[in-house]
Amino acid sequence: MSNPIMKVDLNGLVLHNPITVASxxxxxxxxxxxxxxxxxxxxxMVKGLTLKPRAGNPSPRVAETPMGMLNSVGLQNPGIEYFIEHEIPYLRQFNTAIIANINGTNIEEYCEIAEITSKADVDSLELNISCPNVKAGGLAFGTDPNMVYKVTKAVREASGNKHLIVKLSPNVKDIKEIALAAEEAGADCLSMINTLTGMVIDINSRTPILARGIGGMSGPAVKPVAVRMVYETAGVVKIPIIGMGGISNYKDVVEFMLAGAGAISIGTANFVDPRVTKRVLNDLTSYLKSNNIDNINDIVGKVIR
Amino acid sequence: MKKTYDLKIMDREVLSQEVFKILLEKPADMPEIIPGQFFGLKADDNGYPLLRRPISVSRVDANSFELTIKLVGQGTELIYNKKIGETINVLGPVGNGFYLEEAKKNSIIVGGGIGISPVKELARVLKNKFNDDFPVLLGFRDEPFDLEDFSLYSSKIEIATESGITGTKGYVTTLLEEHLKENEIDTVYVCGPHVMLKAVKLLCDRYNVTTQLLMEERMACGIGACLVCTCAIKEGTEIKNKRVCKDGPVFYGSEVVFDV
Known part of the structure; x- marks a missing residue:
């Protein structure tokens, strides 16, 4: 059997294979x-960007959890201008889509960074309304359907016709409402899930391990939550979903795609094995071949409901 | 392209109730290991615990290298329980190590607790480079460990213990100040707990002596991508969060901001 087709088209964002890496x-x-x-x-999906450079949160910024970790980086990044000048030219050497994860503390800021970034040489914008590690903005925008609609709509208008992904938070009452709000406001695609908020306490010092107390949880431990949310969301929206949350091998990828993800992101697993992306791609290709599936898109949403 | 390695455990030695060392085979295609560099160890192949354990190199031989590990939790216990002959997956060597291009003979090596391990390899390398022994000041809470091996690389070891069980009762800074008072010192290389790094830096500042500090921080990726292991570093008038794993783990004392 010849190699299966791995190309995916996420409502205008074409990827040569469905494996991306999480912001x-x-x-x-x-x-x-x-x-x-x-x-x-x-x-x-590049490191979360803001208009101005950000120093991020104090240390410690990481705590390990059973089959996962908490992070509290707080969007440390060199700012959008630096990204455009130094990082885009670097990434353009490679045949991989550049997806700019953009952040703000209010709608005006989201629009400003969206406008600047949409004019730059990136393939897509990933609107981050779900970062749990910043005081203002972030998660506050992602947990209320009305706010999700408002910010997505405004950013949609500020971004010309650039492909727009909205990254959703799992820290919500009903993911379907949030997803529908983003879709109605003009999102081309959804990515989910961002981290779950969590805490680890050192019982000897009786203090939280993270300097900021609360952080975002990722890794294999969150995978069932993420799969469930992708499944629920895929049942109600028409736009494609990039699924993520604890993916570390090809079986996880297949699971997310069956649940309805048109592509996936690998995140925390990169920390464990820096070559995980290539391994997963190889294993996924072998899986498709041995199951006589000649196009990766044929498994998307094919879970039996 | 860089890769991770599955390396055979050639030997294990228990140094104390909570410290042990393992000897790993060194593959031919592994890059040179600089003192102060470290490896990310996968504690178990079944995936749990998730993250790699960052462990400094305590000695490099022709075909092997040694890691000294403190038992602090489940991950290090799993590493301890591995049998000789089994393999362990490692990422590295990573990090910059000590800056030795301009190393001068009139320098001092300081280590504290488990932090004596990376400076043991430093003592070995400096001894080879200068064909002379460097003064080594080691601080322990109680019973010292690994001194037999350490003494192969310096005949000028001085000990301070908090308990007073052996050596000078107190801290390495007491020993260090004697040297700083009496001699013209170029650089003090140091690895140890945070409070010790800070105390050594402040002391050396008073004597206008350069310090190189090997910093420790909780890590995830170990290669500079995840930004969880930052350290506040002065750059001109600005303070930046630099990555301990990639920009360090060795920083000059003059650039480290201790009270953020």
Whole structure:
């Protein structure tokens, strides 16, 4: 059997394979380029960007949890201008989609960064309304359907016709409402899930391990939550979903795609194995071949409901 | 392209109730290991615990290298329980290590607790480079460990213990100040707990002596992508959060901001 078709079209964003890397877990690709050929990755959601450079939160910023971790980085990044000048040209050397994760503290800021970024040489914007690690903005926008609609609509208008992904938070009452609000406001695609909020306490010092107390939980432990949310969302929206949350092998990818994800992101697993993306791509290809599936898109949403 | 390695555990030695070392085979295609560099160890192949354990190199031989590990939890216990002959997956060597291009003979090595391990390899390398022993000041809470091995790389070891069980009762800074008072010192290389790094830096500042500090922080990726292991660093008038794993783990004392 010839190689299966791996190309996916996420409502205008075409990836040569469905494996992307989650924002905040892959920097701007430079560190991982020493370990894995970035040409083998469908798309890179770059580290969350803000208008001005951000120093991020105090240390400790990480705490390990059973089959997962908490992070409290707080959107440390060099700012949008630096990204456009230094990181886009670097990433453009590779055959991988550049997906700019953009953040703001109010709607005006979201629109300003969206406008600047949409004019830059990126393939898509990922609107982050779900970061749990910043005081203002972030998660506050992602938990109320009316706010999700408002900010998405405004950013949609500020971004010309650039492909727009809205990244959803799992820290909500009803993910379907939130997803529908983003879709109605003009999102081309959804990515989900961002981290779940969590806490670890050191019983000896009786203080939280993270300097900021609460952080975002990721890793294999969150996977069932993420799969459920992708499944629920895929049942109500028409736009494609990029699924993520604890993916570390090809079986996880198949599970997310069966649940309804048109593509997936690998996040925390990159920290464990810097070459995980390539391994998952190889294993996924073998899986499709041995199951006589000649097009990856044929499994999307094919869970028996 | 860089990769991770599955390395055979060639030997294990227990140094104390909570410290042990393992000797790993060094593959031919592994890059040179600089003192102060570290490895990310996968505690178990079944995936739990999730993250790699960052462990400094305590000695490099022709075909092997040694890691000294403190038992602090489940991950290090799993590593301890591995049998000789089994393999362990490692990422590395990563990090920058000590800056030794301009190393001068009139320098001092300081280590504290488990932090004596990376400076043991430093003592070995400096001894080879200068064909002379460097003064080594080691601080322990109680019973010292690994001294037999350490003494192969310096005949000028001085000990301070908090309990007073052996050596000078107190801290390494007491020993260090004697050297700073009496001699013209170029650089003090140091690894140890946070409070010790800070105390050594402040002391050396008073004597206008350069310090290189090997910093420790909780890590995830180990290669500079995830930004969880930052350290506040002065850059001109600005304070930046630098990555301990990638920009460090060794920083000059003059640039580290201790009270953020």
């Amino acid at each position: 905040g877990t892959f920097g701007f690709g430079r560190e991982y380029a020493e370990y894995v050929d970035l040409n083998d990755i469908g798309g890179i």
